[in-house]
Amino acid sequence: MNKLAIVTKGIIKENPVLVLLLGTCPTLAVTTSAINGLGMGVSAMVVLICSNIVISILKKVIPSTVRIPCYIVVIAGFVTVVQLMLKAYLPDLDKSLGLFIPLIVVNCIILGRAEMFASKNTIVDSALDGLGMGIGFTLALGVMGLIRELLGSGTVFGIAITAGHITPMGIFMLAPGGFFVYAILIAAINWASNGRAIKKKEFSCEGCAMADSCGGSCEKKEANA
Amino acid sequence: MERQYHDNLIVSSAPHMVSPVDTTKVMGTVLLALAPAFLVGIYQFGYRAAVMTIVCIIACVAFEWLFNAALKRKQTVSDLSAALTGVLIAFNVPSSLPYWMAVIGCFVAIVIVKQVFGGIGQNLVNPAVTARIVLFISFATEMTTWPIPRGAGAVDATTGPTPLGILSEGGGKLPSNLDMFLGNIGGCIGEVSALALLIGGIFLIWTKVISPIIPVCFLGTVFVLALIIPGQDPIFHLCAGGLMLGAFFCATDYVTSPIMPMGKVIFGIGCGIFTILIRVYGSYPEGVSFAILLMNILTPHIDNFCISRAYKKGGGK
Numbered sequence: 001m002n003k004l005a006i007v008t009k010g011i012i013k014e015n016p017v018l019v020l021l022l023g024t025c026p027t028l029a030v031t032t033s034a035i036n037g038l039g040m041g042v043s044a045m046v047v048l049i050c051s052n053i054v055i056s057i058l059k060k061v062i063p064s065t066v067r068i069p070c071y072i073v074v075i076a077g078f079v080t081v082v083q084l085m086l087k088a089y090l091p092d093l094d095k096s097l098g099l100f101i102p103l104i105v106v107n108c109i110i111l112g113r114a115e116m117f118a119s120k121n122t123i124v125d126s127a128l129d130g131l132g133m134g135i136g137f138t139l140a141l142g143v144m145g146l147i148r149e150l151l152g153s154g155t156v157f158g159i160a161i162t163a164g165h166i167t168p169m170g171i172f173m174l175a176p177g178g179f180f181v182y183a184i185l186i187a188a189i190n191w192a193s194n195g196r197a198i199k200k201k202e203f204s205c206e207g208c209a210m211a212d213s214c215g216g217s218c219e220k221k222e223a224n225a
Numbered sequence: 226m227e228r229q230y231h232d233n234l235i236v237s238s239a240p241h242m243v244s245p246v247d248t249t250k251v252m253g254t255v256l257l258a259l260a261p262a263f264l265v266g267i268y269q270f271g272y273r274a275a276v277m278t279i280v281c282i283i284a285c286v287a288f289e290w291l292f293n294a295a296l297k298r299k300q301t302v303s304d305l306s307a308a309l310t311g312v313l314i315a316f317n318v319p320s321s322l323p324y325w326m327a328v329i330g331c332f333v334a335i336v337i338v339k340q341v342f343g344g345i346g347q348n349l350v351n352p353a354v355t356a357r358i359v360l361f362i363s364f365a366t367e368m369t370t371w372p373i374p375r376g377a378g379a380v381d382a383t384t385g386p387t388p389l390g391i392l393s394e395g396g397g398k399l400p401s402n403l404d405m406f407l408g409n410i411g412g413c414i415g416e417v418s419a420l421a422l423l424i425g426g427i428f429l430i431w432t433k434v435i436s437p438i439i440p441v442c443f444l445g446t447v448f449v450l451a452l453i454i455p456g457q458d459p460i461f462h463l464c465a466g467g468l469m470l471g472a473f474f475c476a477t478d479y480v481t482s483p484i485m486p487m488g489k490v491i492f493g494i495g496c497g498i499f500t501i502l503i504r505v506y507g508s509y510p511e512g513v514s515f516a517i518l519l520m521n522i523l524t525p526h527i528d529n530f531c532i533s534r535a536y537k538k539g540g541g542k
Contacts, residue, residue: 169329169363176362180337 006125010132017140018189022108026100027141028178034157037145038138039093043086043101045134047078048110049127052118054078056126059119071114076105109137140185147181148172248345252305254434255474258425259312262470265408265418269374270320274414278315280324284331285311292340306345310334313353316415316470317514318360321372321384326364330356350521351478354471354514361514374417376409387411389466393510405464412466419464426473435477438489439496443472446497454505468500471513481521485531492527495520 016022023044031037054074055062062070083101086094094101104110113133118126150156152172154163162168171177266274289307293300301307314330334352342348361368373385388400388410400410408418416422429435444463451459462468476482476496483492496516503512 167323167326167364167367170365171359171363174362176359 003125003128006128007132007135010129010134010136011139012136012189013193014133015136015140015189016109016112016133017137018186019193020109020112021186022112023137024182026103026107027144028175028182030097030100031141031145031148031178031181032152032173033096033149033155034142034145035093036096037141037143039086039090040097040100041134041138041141043082043097044104044107044109044137045131046082047075047104047107048113048134048137049130050078050081051075051110052113052126052130053123055114055118056121056123062119067115067119068111071111072105075110075114079104109133144178144181144185148177152177248304248306251434252309254432255309255429256305256312258428258434259316259415259474261421261424262316262415262418263312265421266316266320266414269376269408269417270372270414271375273320273372274315277318277320277322277324277327277414278312281315281327281331282308282311284328285314285335288332288335289340292336293344296340298344301345304345307335310339310352310356312415313470313474314356317353317357317413317467318368319371319412320414321370322360322364322367326360326367329363330360333359346480348480350518351475351481354475354517354521357514358518371411374409374411376404376407385411387466387510388461389504389510392461392465392504399461402458402460402464405461410465413470416467416470419469422469422473426469429473429477435473436486436489438486439477439482439493440472442490442493443476443496443500444468446494447501450497450501454501457505462501462504466504466511467513471500471517472496475514476517476520481524483524483527483531485528485535487534488524488527488531491531492520492524495523 010016012019014020017024017027026040026044030040051071051074055071058070058074079102082104083094086097086101113129117129121129146156150161151169154161154166154168169177172181263274263278266278285307286302290300290302292298293302311331314327314334318327318330334356338350338352338355339345339348369390370384371387371390386394388405390411391399404410406419408421410417426435426440430437430440447462447468448459451457451462472493476493483489496513499516499519500512503509503515509515
């Protein structure tokens with residue numbers, strides 16, 4: 001695969017949040033403002049790049065039966081590093097992201113890329129994949145945060161735009177507003193890509209960690225339908 | 226049962242029954258039934274109540290027309306359902322609400338709740354109730370600023386609390402049950418007068434537009450629970466807030482309430498339980514709209530449960 005394509009596919013075509021629908025929990029929870037969304041995105045991106053590199057290095061060492069716990073240990077290590085860095089240099093951001101930074105450990109995107117990509121590809125490719133997916137995640141969260149902040153409190157990056165002139169709609173700061181914006185962004189991506197983005201073999205049973213236990217039941221269901 | 230229209234020829238599967246009742250007539254009857262409450266709203270809150278209702282009707286019809294035109298769907302404006310949604314939204318907001326906020330509510334009801342899911346008959350939840358909740362959560366201050374009704378007599382204020390607000394906050398004097406029944410209380414445009422809504426509701430039951438099961442179960446559950454919970458006045462709870470409006474006009478929506486009589490009973494009781502729980506123990510003073518929304522979401526499951534029971538009874542499977 002072309003190196004540039006590995007980076008760019010994460011941005012729109014295989015955007016982890018809007019196309020793969022991974023990492024939905026942090027997406028909905030932290031995007032109450034643009035800065036929170038970007039902060040969460042960059043934190044996850046750093047962890048993703050580092051863990052992809054390390055897992056790609058260790059792919060021959062890790063026995064496949066215990067691979068998930070091994071991935072988690074690697075990811076947790078990097079999350080700790082990121083969390084301590086945030087606490088030291090960006091305490092405000094750390095405070096507003098709160099629990100969601102430690103929860104990056106169980107973020108599906110990072111585990112998913114380790115399983116789908118880093119464990120099968122070279123170190124450089126894995127790092128680029130982490131970068132691309134991280135940019136995609138950051139952009140999605142940033143845009144969501146921007147929309148929710150503008151509609152929900154009338155500001156953009158804390159600067160008043162419509163605040164004081166138009167009463168902001170508080171619902172956008174709450175969970176229902178998060179779901180609204182999320183759904184509309186997914187719809188926009190599907191519309192822009194004519195729905196092609198979601199129909200990909202790589203995201204079906206081949207790349208799924210649960211494939212052994214579920215035996216491709218959903219694919220069979222789809223074939224029958 | 227999918228009906229296909231070929232110009233004037235209707236091609237559909239059996240039964241080939243022609244009924245004089247159509248959507249336009251049903252919606253027209255409901256609109257007529259809302260007239261007494263509308264008149265009370267204008268009397269209590271002045272011209273702004275009328276303007277608000279007209280703005281909401283125009284906004285709903287316009288959104289419906291625009292969406293159908295944009296998606297090249299069959300125009301459904303003439304079935305009056307959008308106009309009815311507009312009236313119900315206006316009835317569910319205080320008359321002092323800025324008009325543009327009400328228009329946002331109309332957008333939510335018509336575009337997001339109704340049309341995106343496929344238009345009339347396809348919505349999962351009641352559009353007007355959802356619009357009210359979205360407005361309530363979004364514009365908490367404006368949606369809970371209640372103008373003083375004319376019937377309350379001269380007071381040195383332009384806004385005052387609703388009876389349920391007084392109950393929730395504590396302190397303050399509750400209005401008499403007669404004032405509550407007649408509508409001399411603060412509240413949304415169309416919800417203040419229990420009497421006017423009762424007249425409309427009985428008219429709907431009399432014309433067989435709605436079945437009495439849901440309103441009776443809804444109101445009955447609220448009454449009984451208020452009787453059981455110490456310190457609550459059942460009559461007060463029946464007349465307060467949007468209960469009458471919700472029970473007769475929102476909860477009985479054909480699309481979002483169960484089909485079987487048994488399902489309607491479960492639906493009505495569920496609405497009543499959630500209403501009282503939110504009113505007495507919740508942090509919000511009023512819970513009718515949340516209760517209806519919750520039961521709307523449960524409606525398919527209630528239907529499944531009741532229909533499969535009905536088939537089991539006869540089929541012996």
